[in-house]
Amino acid sequence: MKATYDKRRKETHRYSVADARGALTLTVPVQPPHGIPRARWTQVALSDHGRWQDVHSQALASAYGRTPYYEHYIPRLAPVLFAPGGTPLAQQLEELNRIVCAILLIDTPISYTSEEVLPLPAPASAGPYWQLRASAMGFIPGLSILDLIFNLGPEAALYIRREFVAE
Numbered sequence: 001m002k003a004t005y006d007k008r009r010k011e012t013h014r015y016s017v018a019d020a021r022g023a024l025t026l027t028v029p030v031q032p033p034h035g036i037p038r039a040r041w042t043q044v045a046l047s048d049h050g051r052w053q054d055v056h057s058q059a060l061a062s063a064y065g066r067t068p069y070y071e072h073y074i075p076r077l078a079p080v081l082f083a084p085g086g087t088p089l090a091q092q093l094e095e096l097n098r099i100v101c102a103i104l105l106i107d108t109p110i111s112y113t114s115e116e117v118l119p120l121p122a123p124a125s126a127g128p129y130w131q132l133r134a135s136a137m138g139f140i141p142g143l144s145i146l147d148l149i150f151n152l153g154p155e156a157a158l159y160i161r162r163e164f165v166a167e
Contacts, residue, residue, distance in 0.1 A: 005032050005039040013089060015144040017063045018133055023140055024063065026056050030089055046092060048085030057082055060146070067132050069153030073103065077146070100145055105157040129159055 013028040029047040033039050057078070064070040080095045097110060128139035131151050140147075148156045 003040050003042075005041050005044055015146070016142060017060060018131060018137075018140045018143055018147055019059065019063045020133070022137060023143060024059060026059055028052060028056070028089075031085070042088070042090045044089045046083055046085050046087045046089060053082035053084075064132070064146070064150040067150040070150045072153065073149055076103075100149070103149055103156065104145075104160050106160070 013030050014025055016023045016025045018024070029049040029052055030044050031047040031049075033043045033045075036043060060074070060081075061070075064074075076099055077096070080092060080099060083092050101107070101110070128134075128141075129148060129152060131139060131147065133140070148159065152159055
């Protein structure tokens, strides 16, 4: 990812979930550092604008509250997913990646440099897996890795290995 902050690069702080009408994109508002002309993404922090933590919490509960594993995983994810304003974006993403890798039993070390900020991976290119709303809407591709985790739970690690390790 490009290291210099560019407000047009939304994938760093945006993710999609499956709600009752299809894919819903949620954006975490960020606040770039003021007075730094060529700010780096590592200098960008989360904003408190618009009570986004409450909006995202309610959206995730609505989208995944009835999935088999939401109640099991949300306590681990919520403190990081809904981090308070002022939290460095890079810190939030590193911690989310650490938790997601632990859930998916991925033990490959990830090294971060001051130039990198990686968004949550999405199983977009993989084949369909069980989704709560698939019977009504069909499989919805390109969602956040959270969709896979909440729908498949421990089987998400097997799915990842089957779909991506074999490549």
